[in-house]
Structures are given as C-alpha cells and as structure tokens.
Amino acid sequence: MSNLAVGIVGAGGITNYHIPAYQEAGAKVVAISDLVIKMAEGQAEAYSIPNTFASMEDMLKGCPEIQAVSVCVPNKFHAKVAIACLNAGKHVFCEKPPALNAQEAVDMAKAAADNGKTLMFDFNNRARPEAQALIKYIENGDVGTINSAQALWIRRTGIPGFGGWFTQKPLSGGGPVIDLLHMIDLALYFMQFPKPEWVLASTFEDFSGNPDFKGPWGIPDAEDPIVDVEMAAHAFVRFETGQVLYTRNSWAELNKREEVSVTFQGTKAGGMVRRLFVRDGIDETAIDDCELYVQENGKSVNRQIITEPDEKMGREAAVINFVQTIEGTAKPLSHPEEAVILMQVIDAIYKSAESGKPIEIS
Ligand SMILES: NC(=O)c1ccc[n+]([C@@H]2O[C@H](COP(=O)([O-])OP(=O)(O)OC[C@H]3O[C@@H](n4cnc5c(N)ncnc54)[C@H](O)[C@@H]3O)[C@@H](O)[C@H]2O)c1
Numbered sequence: 001m002s003n004l005a006v007g008i009v010g011a012g013g014i015t016n017y018h019i020p021a022y023q024e025a026g027a028k029v030v031a032i033s034d035l036v037i038k039m040a041e042g043q044a045e046a047y048s049i050p051n052t053f054a055s056m057e058d059m060l061k062g063c064p065e066i067q068a069v070s071v072c073v074p075n076k077f078h079a080k081v082a083i084a085c086l087n088a089g090k091h092v093f094c095e096k097p098p099a100l101n102a103q104e105a106v107d108m109a110k111a112a113a114d115n116g117k118t119l120m121f122d123f124n125n126r127a128r129p130e131a132q133a134l135i136k137y138i139e140n141g142d143v144g145t146i147n148s149a150q151a152l153w154i155r156r157t158g159i160p161g162f163g164g165w166f167t168q169k170p171l172s173g174g175g176p177v178i179d180l181l182h183m184i185d186l187a188l189y190f191m192q193f194p195k196p197e198w199v200l201a202s203t204f205e206d207f208s209g210n211p212d213f214k215g216p217w218g219i220p221d222a223e224d225p226i227v228d229v230e231m232a233a234h235a236f237v238r239f240e241t242g243q244v245l246y247t248r249n250s251w252a253e254l255n256k257r258e259e260v261s262v263t264f265q266g267t268k269a270g271g272m273v274r275r276l277f278v279r280d281g282i283d284e285t286a287i288d289d290c291e292l293y294v295q296e297n298g299k300s301v302n303r304q305i306i307t308e309p310d311e312k313m314g315r316e317a318a319v320i321n322f323v324q325t326i327e328g329t330a331k332p333l334s335h336p337e338e339a340v341i342l343m344q345v346i347d348a349i350y351k352s353a354e355s356g357k358p359i360e361i362s
Helices: 015-025 037-047 056-062 075-087 102-115 129-139 182-191 315-327 336-355
Strands: 005-009 028-033 051-053 068-071 091-094 119-121 146-154 196-204 232-239 244-250 259-266 270-277 286-296 299-305
Touching: 005 015, 005 056, 015 028, 015 037, 015 068, 015 315, 028 037, 028 056, 037 051, 051 056, 056 075, 068 075, 068 315, 075 091, 075 102, 091 102, 091 315, 102 119, 102 336, 119 315, 129 182, 129 270, 129 286, 129 299, 146 182, 182 244, 182 259, 182 336, 196 336, 232 336
Parallel strands: 005 028, 005 068, 028 051, 068 091, 091 119, 146 244
Antiparallel strands: 146 259, 196 232, 232 244, 259 270, 270 286, 286 299
C-alpha cells in the first residue's frame, strides 16, 4: 500500500473521482485547495481531508509533506499550477486537456524533466478496460500498423452551460475539440503516437447560444454569457508515416445521437472501441464494447472482446496508475511527450479552421 501524501488543487466535480481513487490506492489526501474556499471545505468534509487552503501556494507552504499534486482547475491554469508544483519538487497528475496549447505542454514536460518528477495526465479513456484490452493486441503486433483511424465524440445537445469557463476560449482553450479530446488521444495512443505532419480542419459555430442544444450537465448559465468557442469540428490529420486520422467533435450538431468511438484499420486487423448510451447524453449509463476484425480461413471474423464494465470511466484507474507509477509498480499510462503531440494536433485544428488552409506541423 502507498504512503504517498497528496494535495489537490481545485475542488470541483472531477475531484469526486481523484480523491476516492487516491484513497483506494492507499495514498493519503492530506490537503485540498480552491480559490473558493467553501468548495475546498465541502470536499474536505465529504472525504475527511484534514487541511484546506484558498490557494495552491498556501497549500504547498502549509503541507510540505505533500509529494504529489492533482491539478483539477480550469484548463487555463493547468500549465501554471503544474509547473509551480513540479518546481516545488512534487509529482503531478494533471487533468485533461494537458494545457491550452502545445507550447504550454512543452513547458510542463520541461519542468518535469528538469525536476526529475513524474508528470502524467488524466487521459482516463486509455485506462478503460476496453482500451487496455485493445492496446494489448496492438502492442503484441496482432493489429499490424494502423493505417487509418476515425475518432468521434459527437453530441447533439451537449453545450455545457452558457458563460461558465467551458465556453470561454481564454479559460478553456476551445470548445468540444479540446473538451472532448479523449477520442483523439485514444486514436493517437492506439496508433502509438506517430509524428503528425499536416492538419486540415473546419469548425462550426451554429447553435452557439441556443438553449435547445444545452447538455444536462455543466455550469449554470451566466446572466450575460460569453460563448466564443466552436460547437463542432471536423479534421483530417496526416502523419509523416503516411498514416491518417479523421476526427469529429461536437457539443451541438444535428446528429441522431451522441457517439463516442475510435475505429481503426490495421494491416493485420481492424478494430473499434465505443461507448453505447442507454440514455442519450448521460455518461453514467454508458456501457462500452470493443471488437477486432480479421480475415481467417477465407472468412470475415469479428471478435468481440469481453471486458468488465467500469462505471468510473477509467477516471479512478488513471489516478491509481499515477500512484503506482510513482511507486514503480506499474508502467505509466501517459507520457509528457504524448501530451505535446496531442496539443500540436489540437493547435493545428484551430489554426487550420481559422485560416481555411492545411497547417504543417514542424
Ligand atoms: N477526465 C475527465 O473525464 C474530466 C471530466 C470533467 C472535467 N475534467 C477536467 O477537470 C478540470 C476541472 O473540471 P471540473 O469539472 O472539476 O471544474 P469545476 O468548474 O467543477 O471546478 C474547478 C474548480 O477549480 C477552482 N479554481 C479555479 N482556478 C483555481 C486556481 N487557480 N487554484 C485553485 N482552484 C481554482 C474553482 O473555484 C472550481 O471550484 C478541467 O480541466 C476539466 O477539463 C476532466
């Protein structure tokens, strides 16, 4: 069991996965901080955390025993908080997206390397049992090279409230591309992070202020909301290797229903992982499936891989993997250089959409 002492920065919704996961891994959550101290106090009471602070700086000063920090603040603050914690000699588990852009992800990776500390990101969909089942086939060579993949996270009515930090580009970095980057990340993970070369993309702002397209979660509406992010995005990525990836992300798009999936076509096998929604748009009711497609003895064979359901959607498993990585008992599920590649793709999607031109990633 772990003796790791952990501090949490930001006490919002996602900490309901981080805190129990640390506790399950045997780590001790010794402090939680939030600019809104009531938020920190609420979570401290709910999970018996002994110390609360109104800032990350006060937390690091007040609890020097902290060895690792979870960064659970809005996207704009990921890089700043993570780098400060790494420079203070702490390991860091940072929520997704890694940062607002690739340069910030590079700076975070450098801070981790300079301080010799572990920096991991909450790419929780990699930690899901289905993704872990598929990656074993891929790593064993059973899939061959993934020539092409399609990554979808599309919502018909999924705007996370009007005027919270999610819908303000300076705070979030963007809309569904950056918020729902999980399937793009998962496709890159399956493709084993080839170097992206060209990106061509378009984004759409239709339905931006329309309450009919709001999701059943998110932040309550502001009185005079700022909504300056895309509502849907379609992109095509070509890698130096010739491999290609199509991505589609939306919060508001006239699609039949929510779809979350990665499909891929390998030189030896194709495959797919997807989330099936019992009720549209509700994460908690999702079940997943994954399959491999091969030709055997002159027949098309579809292999359904049976995995145990994970109602926590890999969010707790990813935190437990972070603890075990620090302890040296597990291999890390994410690496800082992968976060840089992911953010390069996302930067290029936005640049291409803005310029109307293909973007070369140097
Ligand atoms: N992996 C996932 O599936 C998943 C799901 C939801 C959210 N997230 C990510 O988690 C992060 C937080 O999301 P959330 O839904 O918990 O948001 P939230 O708005 O519920 O909570 C954020 C909290 O951070 C606090 N805060 C803001 N700036 C701060 C600072 N500089 N220092 C300390 N506290 C600060 C706010 O007061 C707020 O209480 C985001 O980056 C989001 O993208 C990931």
